[in-house]
Each structure stands twice: as C-alpha cells, then as structure tokens.
Amino acid sequence: MMRKINLSLLITLNLTLLTACASTPSAEPYIKILTSDKQNVHVDAWRITNADLGITPDIPWSVTKTTLRGGEQEGVDIITINNGKMKIVVIPTRGMGVHTVKSGDITLGWNSPVKQVIHPKFINLHDRGGLGWLKGFNEWMCRCGLESAGHPGEDQFINNTGDTAKMNLTLHGKIANIPASQVHVIIDKKPPYRIHVRGRVDERMFFGPKLELWADISTTPGSNTLRFDDLVTNHGHFPQEMQLIYHANYGPPILEKGSKFIAPTKRLTPFNANAAKAVATADTYLAPTPGFVEQVYCYYPLADKDGRVTVMLHNAAADKGIAMSYPISQLPYLTQWKNTAATKTGYVTGIEPGTGFPYNRKVERKFNRVPKVEPGKAKRFTLDVSILHGKDAINSTAKKIAAIQGNTKPQIDTVPPDID
C-alpha cells in the first residue's frame, strides 16, 4: 500500500515539478502529505526540521503544521515555514493564502480589524451586497480569483439551459475562501534545499468553471526571499475565462508616513474620481488618516530585458522594504490600493500584480483584460518577494527599477477611465 502511494505520488510530483519547477532538482525530494482528498488524509499536527532530514546543519529550519481552535477559526489549518531567517505562515484552509511573513524587525502583513483567521464555513460571500469577503480579509497575501477577481456586481454567464443569465459576482472571487484539498510539504534534498508548501484548490462547479489552482509557496534555508509558483489549470472542455490578482497587503513597519512605492511605469490611471484627486501623490503615503477613503491606481508597468517587472515599497527612512518581481507576460497589470485610514480601521496598502485590474469582470472583459485558459492547459504565475533589510538593499533595488524605467516618461492620467 505504502509503496503504491509513494510511486503514484512520485509520478504526480515529478510531472508537477517538470512543469512548475523546472529549475528545482527533481531527484527524490522529501514529501509529506498533510491533506489529501484522494487518499483521505488530513493531518492535525506535524513538524519537520533540518535535523530530521540530516541536511543544512548550519541553518536550522522547520516546517510545522498546526490547527487553530476557537470560535470562527476552529479547524483552520496553518503551516509555518521557518527557513532560519523568515517565518512564513501559510493558510491552506483559506485558499493557500499567506497570513504573515516575519524576518527580523520586518513583518509582511497588516493589522486588520479582522483578528481571527476565519474559516470559510463562516463566510457568506454574498453578504453586505457582495462584500462578504471582507469578513475574513487579514492576510498579507490573498489571491483574488479565479472565475472572477474584482468588484462585486452583476455580470452575465451561460446557465444550465444554455441561456445568458445574470449572476452577482462577489468581491474578489471565491478562491481565498476555498480550503485546499491536497496539501504537500516538499523539501529538496539537494542545494539550495528549497522548501515548498504546495496545495491544490478547486474552483469547480457543474455548469460552471472547472479551474484548479496548484499553489506553491517556497523558500530556501536562510533566504530573505519567498516565491509563489502557481499553476491554474482549466479542466473543462472549452476555453475558460479566469482572473487572478495577488493582493499583497502591507502595514507598518513598511507602511508609514512617507513610505514610497516605486514601479517602472508606462502608464498610471486613477481607478475612480476619488483616486484621481490625488494622482500626483500616488507614490507616497500618509500617516494613518481617519476618514481616508481608499485610493486605487492602475499601473501598466514596464519590464526589464528579461521581461520581468520589479516593484518596491519601502518605509520613510528607506531602510526597510520589500521588492516584488515577476514576468510581465504573466501579470501584465498592477494595482496599488492605498488605504491609509485610521489604525483601527485598517492602515494598509495593497500592491497587486494581476491578470487585470479589480473592476467588475464585465468592465475588465470590455477592456480585454480577462484572459482565457485553453481546455486542458494551465497558466503559470510566478512571483518572487524579497524582504529588504537596510539602505543598501533598497538603494540597489531602486537603481534596478530606475534602469527599467530608463528614459520612458510615464503617462499619468488625471481622469479615471470611462467604464460604463
């Protein structure tokens, strides 16, 4: 029995590694199955360390599985990667989102008014006029998608009788509130000993999308960088619309009065009239400002010669920051969400690479920003996030972004697009 499982697993794994992780050595990585709908497995608590595998003796790391208890977090799975330098808290139960990343005195994440890690069984996405998603929103990294990823409101779809019907989309889609049905911890036994937490999240429905997300969050021992390497597969028979936005959210210490966002920019458009008023100061941040109404900016970024976008957010002193880097071909649009409201309201900014902007899908479709996945095919999304400690790290990233910008003068729109 065990042999059979291991064999079939290795086959699955190797296939996945071949498509998703071409740069990772595929020989005999360590695999632990924490959740599997197919093998009827759900592990409550578990832990592994470098010592258990007899590798990286000078860098102590661990991966720990725990389960949250109490109230609306009862039964939520948590996997914590401590790579010796960073602690990455993954939430398989909430669509493989990442709650926080901590490295020294830098935390990626924010202080949301939502304190618990809410189990999806307590979320009604249709609540509050389609804003029910906000009841659970407190992650550093929360994927929006997959059938839709933007604002709530009516859009059309084809129903079971083949007719065009109306449905109410809900804010930022479903994927962040679907528990992963398969969760593996995979550790490469060869340098650089990459540690993966990988999970499958199904967004499937009869007479609806048959989308599958294989989310992979990984890092290497001692590193300040983590990587998202996600595959979205269409298991349907026809091309399938999909949307994906990486809603990465930052509060203090990276966000503060005078923090700065730097992105290589071809064009910048305010999301709406409110954002338009402050477009001139899009790149800088206010202190917590009671009554501040969110300002959202739509960026068309520039890429380097390898086709990669690099953006940075750093604090006022320019000695703490983060950089996000990814292929422009995968995530051609970038949204900056400024919500520098009162601390108790949620002082936060979202830096959000995406397949589109967060307008309602019908708007995105009109502007040709809703890609389709061909049947049986997958779209891959990779995103590196680096924690920047100290002025040098920030300066060198700033230079890199300046080099991408080069002499290109960004087009700054002062009015929002006509979305009607």
Add this chain to the structure above:
Amino acid sequence: MMRKINLSLLITLNLTLLTACASTPSAEPYIKILTSDKQNVHVDAWRITNADLGITPDIPWSVTKTTLRGGEQEGVDIITINNGKMKIVVIPTRGMGVHTVKSGDITLGWNSPVKQVIHPKFINLHDRGGLGWLKGFNEWMCRCGLESAGHPGEDQFINNTGDTAKMNLTLHGKIANIPASQVHVIIDKKPPYRIHVRGRVDERMFFGPKLELWADISTTPGSNTLRFDDLVTNHGHFPQEMQLIYHANYGPPILEKGSKFIAPTKRLTPFNANAAKAVATADTYLAPTPGFVEQVYCYYPLADKDGRVTVMLHNAAADKGIAMSYPISQLPYLTQWKNTAATKTGYVTGIEPGTGFPYNRKVERKFNRVPKVEPGKAKRFTLDVSILHGKDAINSTAKKIAAIQGNTKPQIDTVPPDID
C-alpha cells in the same frame, strides 16, 4: 441505560417498519445507531459483516462507515453497503443521497466535474443566481425537495407577519444539502436478510416548513436490486406543500452513443423550446457532444395493472442497463434530462420520477402538480432500481414495458407548455 435505549428504539423501529416496510419481518432486526441528535451520537468509523451476525454464510456482505477527510469533503459521512454483488455508497451528510452503485462492470453514477463529495457547510445555494446546488452535484441519486424541487426564481410565501412575501427559490431545493440527524443501519435476521441504511433529514424552520424525510435505502444479500423507501412527514399544523424528485443520474457504461430510454408513455412534452427541436429523438442518446445544451422531456407515464411504472435505460448493445420501478400514485410525473455534453463538462442523463416536473414551483402550482401533506401525516415514496446484466435481462424488461404501453399511442407534443 442500554436497555432503555434499545426498548425505545425498538418501538420507534417497529412503528417505522409497520408503516414503511410492511413486507419486512420485524422481529428483532439488528440495529446500529451511527448518528443521533437525540442520543448525541456520531460514529466516525464502523463496520459489520455477515460473519458478525452469523447469517448468510454463503454470501459475504458488509456495511462500512467511514468519514472523508481533506478540503471540502472534510467530515462527510459515508456508508458503503456491499451486499456481495453491489456496492452502494450512501452519503448521510448530503441528505442521504447515493453517490454510486457498482455491480460487476456496471456503475450507476457519472463523471461529474465536481470531484469531491462536498460538505454542505461549503455550499451556498443562493450562489450564481440560485444555482449554488451545482457546486456539490455529483451523485448517482440526489433527491430534490422538499419545500421546493425545481428551477430557481422568485415564488411567493407567507412570511412571519402573515403577509404574502417573495422569496428566491434555489435550484432543486435544500434536502440534498442537509446532513442527516439520525442514521441507523438495520439488518433483518430473517430471510431475505434485508440490509437498510436509514436516515432522518429535517427540513424545518420557524415560520416555514416542518418537513421530515426518513430515507431508507436497502438491498438484500446477493441482489442486483436496491430499494428506496422514503417517508416525508409534515410536522406542522397545516397542510404543507412539498415536492420530491428522484434525480437519478447515469453516465457510461450505461450512457453512450446509441443508448436508449424506454418508458411506458401516455404523453411526452418538451420542457422548453430547445428540447422541442429534438423531441423526435428523445429516446436515444448522442455521444459526448461538446456544446450540447441540455434537453429536458416531461413524461406522463403509464402504469401496469398493479399501478406500477417501469422504465429502462440501456446501452447501445442492449446488454447493460437499469430499470426503475415505482407506484404511479406516488410519483406521477417523470423527467428525462439529457445532457450529453463533452465528457469534461459532464456527460450524463437524469431519469427523474417526481411529484412534478422541475419547473419553478410557481409554475408547478399553476398546473396543480404541487401536492400537500396533511398535518401529522406522511407521504411514502418507494422506488426499486435494478441493475440489468446481459441481453436477457434487458429483453424481458423491454417486453414488460411494451406490455404496459400496449396499444396506447403516446401523445408527443412538439411545443413546450405555456408556463407564463
């Protein structure tokens, strides 16, 4: 304590047997309580075999209780009856539906794009314009009902202030997404040693219906037939509308190009304009056809001299099939749902005896197809399903149906009814 429980159980049981299973010997059957809200019982895993009871030494059978783990199936109860010939997989957590039945090379069931057995806590029936039911739909036999059983859309009801108000009905009602609150395995110790899985599903609400389904799925060791013997009781004070459709769904190997559906028919009406176009070929099936839009046909069946309807679905070679047989007085209407779409979309046909057709309840009410259950009374529904192995079994069933049809020429409508 045990004595008390057993006594009260036997009383309950005997009453139930008297009303629901008049043909079953009632003396001292074996009883196992797997779930009981009243006794605060929920058994995670359990198994019994013929050897345990010292009966049917030549026919090894078993009943096994397991619990699914992982993702959206976490905590779903499964009871598998292996009667020595057939494996019947019952899902108490999904309203006592039956996921699959396997007998030799025949499987009752289908390959839905929904792969997991989704726990109702992850289903929002109001999603997607009232089509949320489709997120969990992958059973062979899925009951639709009880307050409503048909298409979504607005219907009226009496609210708490005594006023006529509007509510949005959701597709196929609630019963398939309500976990059973009491589940018993009952095994007769006298021939033919019938094995029952019986569960109580409550569809109750203050200022709403007080309906109770006691669902009974049974078979005998070595048999190719299983039986549904369901009681729907109105625990309210007033007559209560109810709807029940046995949504039995078939894919390969019974469904294939050239498969045939045979029903003794008084009248056949296409459900809508799309179905009307193909009414002449209602009884035969296409191969998987990408882009196929569901065709639904409404049958007014004929019964034999005992008042029973028998219908059959068989494959192209007429050597694999199923027959369904039931009293016409209980289930006077029959719906055939043809969805011979692409395999990945869901290649399936539903053969659906019901108290009515699957139009929205307001349509059904207009056509007097919404029965009422008197207060304190129950309606009984019995349905035998036989797996037909080989040409002989199919031929003899065909003859039986032909005899019911006799010289009655069916009325075939070419236009759908005026439902507005």
Add this chain to the structure above:
Amino acid sequence: MMRKINLSLLITLNLTLLTACASTPSAEPYIKILTSDKQNVHVDAWRITNADLGITPDIPWSVTKTTLRGGEQEGVDIITINNGKMKIVVIPTRGMGVHTVKSGDITLGWNSPVKQVIHPKFINLHDRGGLGWLKGFNEWMCRCGLESAGHPGEDQFINNTGDTAKMNLTLHGKIANIPASQVHVIIDKKPPYRIHVRGRVDERMFFGPKLELWADISTTPGSNTLRFDDLVTNHGHFPQEMQLIYHANYGPPILEKGSKFIAPTKRLTPFNANAAKAVATADTYLAPTPGFVEQVYCYYPLADKDGRVTVMLHNAAADKGIAMSYPISQLPYLTQWKNTAATKTGYVTGIEPGTGFPYNRKVERKFNRVPKVEPGKAKRFTLDVSILHGKDAINSTAKKIAAIQGNTKPQIDTVPPDID
C-alpha cells in the same frame, strides 16, 4: 508557561470584572478557559462541582461543558450551569444565547419547530428573503444585533469606496449565529459564590463594524435568579451604530390561555395594522390558536426611582411566572411579541427589552432609536431574570410594578406609527 497565562488572564479578568461586575469580589476567582482563539484552546468536555472547589457544601452545584453530535448540531458547544436550583443551558456556539432554564416545574423556553441546536455553519441568514435566522431559532434567550437587530430589508451603508451603498439587512442580525471565540467559566470563591459563563463574540469586518460582545451569564448557588451582564465595545475608530434586543421567549407552562403580561407603561403602540386590531387585549394571551398571526406591541416603559424597569409574565393561575428587571437607561424600549399560534407552529411570546424596536434599521434610525458606541468605548447591558414560584412571588412583583405605574395613565395608541 502556565504562570504566564494565568497572570495575563488575571489582568484581563480583573479589568473586565472592574468594568463589568463592580459588585463582584475580584480576589482570586476560579477561572477555566474552555475556548480561546488567542491561546488556541477548545475544550470538548469538562465539568466542575462545588466539591471540586471546596465551597458551598450545602448547595451542590455544577458547571458542565458538552458538545452536541449529529446532523446540524454537530460540534455545537453547550455549557450547563446547575446552580442547585436552576439548570441554565448556554450555547457559546450560537452567540452565547441561552437555550433553556429549568427550575422545578417551570421552564423558560419554548417548543420551537426547530428541534436541533443548529450550528451557524448551516445557517444562511440571507435565505428566504432575509429570514434565514428562523432556521435556528429555538432559544429561550436569543440576542438580536449587533450591527442591526430588526426586520430584514434594504438599508444603506458606506462601502469600501466611500460611497453610500445598499445592503440587505437580515432578520435580527448576525450575533446569534456567531460562535464565541473566547469562553471562560469564572466562579467567585467568596460569597455569594457567583458562577459566571462569559464569552466573547466578535462582529467584525473590514470596512464594517468592529463590535465585540462580552456576554456574561451568571447566577449564585441556590438562587432563582440569573443575570445577563453584557459589554458591547466598539473597536473601530469612529462612532458605530449598534442595536441590541434581548429576545426572551416563553412557552408553557408560563404561557397559556389567560397568561398575563404586566409592564409599567408610559405608552403602548401597535407594531402594525394587525397588532392594532387587538391592542385592547395586548396584556392577555390566547390558547394555541391555529392561524394566529403574530401581534407585536411597542412599549415605552416606566422605571422606578432607581431607574429600573420591572416587567412580569405569569400563567393564568398567577402561580408561575418570571420577572425581568433592568435599567431603563440601557434598554429604553420594550417589545412584546405575541405568537400564540398552534403548538406545532410555535406557541410563544417574546418579551424583548432593547435599544429600540424590531423595525428595519432605517426605520429605527428615522425615529432616533439607533444608539452609537463611541470608539474605544463600551455600552453595558444588565438584565436580571427571576423565576417566580407561587402566588406570593407573583403578587409581590405585581405590587412592585403597580407602584412604578402609580397614577400614570398609559397612552394606548390604536394605530401603528407611520414608518414610511
């Protein structure tokens, strides 16, 4: 570790006790944490008795934690206080509601058509046109609130983009269907040895309310009185609207033909036209009356010189009853819900002190009955409920209420208010 937990707990506790229970000795009470999201605790079963603490040797009491199993009550937490005279059944999983209180031949509670204690994960508040709350309604004491507490229907709110948007409020709000995230049993070791069950229920949302209920239900050994001592805190940055109605529901033996409700009344207004027809007999009750449509009356009560309202409901013989007593400053409005329908429909009356009446919030706002909690501040709500055994207890309560009424002639309106 234990020491650290105990210290921080004691600090929290003492602060809470100082604000919430000024009259309770705060020195070293016994504390048991049954649920804590912060400490990742959820105790399945537990019990303590007077003997365990070595106190009140002549009054045997106990507090017992159990978990319900089966169907839609799977996983529901129950805490039963048996104070030697009364059994109080608290439901942390349903917002710290109280299912029943039993004392001798008197039960506080009612025979709802909803039989199980339904877990919130199975409740969709938006079902049935916003009446989904009724699927779980069977408690004696069910709090309505906190963001809204009244009838369903559209009301406005400020959405994430700062715009005024529309949302559908659902009947009686959310708080009764939110599981408590922290639950303590606290027992004073000094006379009168008060026994508390205390729980924190969060009604929090990003771009929404940040309200916290600390619900405290307590009694003393051998007493016929229980006390609610609740704190509602606004953790947001701005003043926050809130509504709270104590929906206390009574069936037999207190409710019967000829039962009487006595309240010191400044003014009484029928809720709607149906109630207006019977305003003259608002204070008396019918036998179970099939087809009875609920009658709701809005009371503006009078208080005694200490600012306390006392109301009473008693049976026909005036030998079984209850009294509820509370500061009029906290709960200035009082609703009487008469639903003397058929027994199977739910024969029940609600006596409901509140911050307002149960109209939709937009109506309440128009009439200035929606209080606001200042940021960082809390509103306290205290309510004593006494079980009255025998004519003497009822007579003396009647005299007390008569004294409050004095010579004030109540204004009895014969038409409902104009709410449009």
